[in-house]
Amino acid sequence: MHSEQAGYISASNNGAHNTLEMRRPKAEYKEAEESFIALMNVNCLDEYVEGHPLIVRSFERALEGALASAYTIVPDGVEINFNNRALATESAHLFLQRVLYRINRLKFFWYDDLSNYDNERSSYLRQVRDRIEDAWQAWEIALLDVTSLRLEDVRGGLLRRTAYDVSPPSSASGLYFHDEVNEAGYRRLLAIASLDGLVEASQLSRTLGGVSNDIHAVMTRLLVEEYGGGRINRKHSTFFTTMLTELDMHTEPEVYFDLVPWEVLAAINHSFLLSERKRFYLRYVGGLLYTEISVPAAFDNYRAAAERLGMSEAARGYWELHIREDERHGQWMLHDVALPLAAKYPAEGWEIVLGYDQQKLISDRGSASVERSVRAAESEAARWEAAEENAA
Numbered sequence: 001m002h003s004e005q006a007g008y009i010s011a012s013n014n015g016a017h018n019t020l021e022m023r024r025p026k027a028e029y030k031e032a033e034e035s036f037i038a039l040m041n042v043n044c045l046d047e048y049v050e051g052h053p054l055i056v057r058s059f060e061r062a063l064e065g066a067l068a069s070a071y072t073i074v075p076d077g078v079e080i081n082f083n084n085r086a087l088a089t090e091s092a093h094l095f096l097q098r099v100l101y102r103i104n105r106l107k108f109f110w111y112d113d114l115s116n117y118d119n120e121r122s123s124y125l126r127q128v129r130d131r132i133e134d135a136w137q138a139w140e141i142a143l144l145d146v147t148s149l150r151l152e153d154v155r156g157g158l159l160r161r162t163a164y165d166v167s168p169p170s171s172a173s174g175l176y177f178h179d180e181v182n183e184a185g186y187r188r189l190l191a192i193a194s195l196d197g198l199v200e201a202s203q204l205s206r207t208l209g210g211v212s213n214d215i216h217a218v219m220t221r222l223l224v225e226e227y228g229g230g231r232i233n234r235k236h237s238t239f240f241t242t243m244l245t246e247l248d249m250h251t252e253p254e255v256y257f258d259l260v261p262w263e264v265l266a267a268i269n270h271s272f273l274l275s276e277r278k279r280f281y282l283r284y285v286g287g288l289l290y291t292e293i294s295v296p297a298a299f300d301n302y303r304a305a306a307e308r309l310g311m312s313e314a315a316r317g318y319w320e321l322h323i324r325e326d327e328r329h330g331q332w333m334l335h336d337v338a339l340p341l342a343a344k345y346p347a348e349g350w351e352i353v354l355g356y357d358q359q360k361l362i363s364d365r366g367s368a369s370v371e372r373s374v375r376a377a378e379s380e381a382a383r384w385e386a387a388e389e390n391a392a
Contacts, residue, residue, distance in 0.1 A: 029095035032062030036099055036128075045119040063099070063128065066092035071135045090262070096132050097265035103129045104272040108202055110253070133273060136266075144357055154342040154349040158289070161356060162334050165294045173371050177301040183247075183309055184381035185374040189302065190243055191256035192370055196268055197240040197318070198253045200226055203275040207284060218336040222292075222329055239318035243306075246315035261369035267362050274355065282341060282348055286355025289338050290363070293330035296323045298367070 036059050042048045049056050069092035106120040119125060181189070204223050210216065228234030241251045250256070274284035303319035342349035 026091050029062055029066065029091055032059045033095060033098060035059045037102065040102065040119055040125070041116075043118065045122045046124050049124045062095065063131070066095045067131065067135050070096055071139045093266075094262040096136065097262040097269060100129060100132045100136075100269045101265050104269055107206065107272065107276065108199065137273070140270075140358065140362070143361060144354070146354065149354050149357065150350050152350060152353055154353055155339060157353050158334065158338055158342070158356065161353075162289070162293045162330070165290065165360070166297070166330060168294075168297055173367065174298070174301045176371065177374075178304045179308075181305050181374060182378055182381075185378040186305055186309055187247055187249065188259065188374045188377035189305075189370065190247065190249060191259050192261070192264060192373060194240065194244060194249075194256055195254060195260050195264070198237050198251070200236045200240070203271040204288070206275040207281065215337050215340055218332050222332060225325060225329070236318065236321065239321055243311070243315045243318050246312060259373065261366070261373055263362075263366040263369035267366045270359075270362055280351075280355075282345065282351035283355030283358070285333070285338055285341060286352040286357075287359035289330070289333040289352070290356045290359040292326050292333045294360070294363070295326045296330070299323050299326075 035055075039045060039049070039056065039059065069088045103125050106117060106125075110116070177189075204219070204226065208216065208220055208223060224230070226236055228236065228238065232238055244251045271284075271287070274280045274287060299319045299322050303316055303323065306316045306319060338352050342352055345351075
């Protein structure tokens with residue numbers, strides 16, 4: 001859709017959902033997701049959908065309800081039950097991002113049963129993806145002042161942002177991970193991070209096809225370093241596996257999928273979208289620039305937590321490797337990729353700043369959701385320990 005607001009679903013024009021509380025139980029979304037997984041595995045999905053509309057209808061109802069609940073604009077003056085709406089919205093976001101992730105993951109090869117890819121080019125899956133992305137991305141864009149970004153000096157804006165984000169002031173969240181998180185919380189952190197950590201940099205690989213030039217060479221060098229120069233023992237995901245192994249955690253990709261908050265899934269799905277759409281290349285570069293610039297400061301807190309909890313040097317290697325390499329990668333992205341692209345595309349260079357700011361917003365939201373989950377894991381572990389003590 002061409003309009004920045006085109007994906008929104010207005011409460012006033014969505015007659016199928018006549019309540020603004022929009023309560024849809026988690027169980028219904030779970031059932032709908034299971035139905036969708038089953039659909040993805042049928043032979044000739046597009047023909048099946050056309051011939052079995054009643055079977056698809058339950059998923060479609062849940063999809064429409066989730067889109068309305070997550071992305072509806074509530075008109076001024078309308079009274080709603082905010083507690084119910086918040087719960088419904090959280091469930092809707094999670095359902096939508098899980099469905100979208102299941103479609104997007106088909107862009108990667110997982111060395112599993114080849115029949116899992118039979119429907120990778122299904123027009124129905126593409127339609128579901130587009131419906132979610134159109135509404136979601138319009139909602140995301142509306143959170144930013146795009147008009148001001150269009151008018152900003154791109155070079156100055158990028159230099160100012162990166163200078164701040166490469167060494168930000170200490171935050172309460174950062175200090176919590178650095179000084180307080182316990183082993184139960186640290187395990188939860190690794191579990192959530194493993195969804196992306198075990199398939200690291202894969203979205204970057206989707207941007208590298210095409211002509212060669214100095215910018216392309218830098219992006220390729222960055223990918224090669226992420227993949228350990230083609231040596232499995234140096235691949236970043238291998239370092240992540242070592243962290244999991246030391247804590248006797250599972251190392252299979254996606255094994256902790258059910259623990260991942262929707263905000264983290266949204267960050268992954270956002271990267272899928274930008275890396276697959278060449279028209280969004282400048283936004284992708286801006287987002288990658290923020291990631292490479294900001295990671296060392298964030299990961300230093302995780303490294304400190306691992307050291308404080310007695311993790312071995314090898315089990316801290318993932319954090320230390322990223323801190324060391326991303327300090328260089330961030331400068332590469334700024335001086336050898338982002339700024340040259342801004343000069344090459346003066347009319348569209350503001351999109352790099354948009355990508356940077358949007359990635360920061362999405363990353364901050366994801367980090368906050370991870371912290372909430374980590375704190376919940378600590379509280380749950382404390383309750384178990386208290387219950388065991390009382391039982392003894």
